[in-house]
Amino acid sequence: MMPTPHYAGFHVFAVLAELIRELIVQGTVEGMAEARARGERIGRPPAVTAEQILHARSMLAEPEASVTFIAKLLGISRTTLHKYVPELEAGGRPAVGAQVAPVELG
Helix, strand or coil: CCCCCCHHHHHHHHHHHHHHHHHHHHHHHHHHHHHHHCCCCCCCCCCCCHHHHHHHHHHHCCCCCCHHHHHHHHCCCHHHHHHHCHHHCCCCCCCCCCCCCCCCCC
């Protein structure tokens, strides 16, 4: 690094660093917007698949299957299971033989 004998030299480097940072942020925002426009998923992928959720819902209709058991079987946490099966939040379960609605991940 270059020695900066004056206070003004420090400010020059600070301004350059800020400019570079803004360029990086701008490029990142533009890249993410382009990816969204192409329909690509941004961020962490879902913890479970739609198939796993359907399987969990069918198992929840059985009274002997606990939430803990189903979560362990699927390799997810109980909290994640509650997130994807909203009936559990209200303290309920899907009814035996109930129609299983399509699952939207995201």
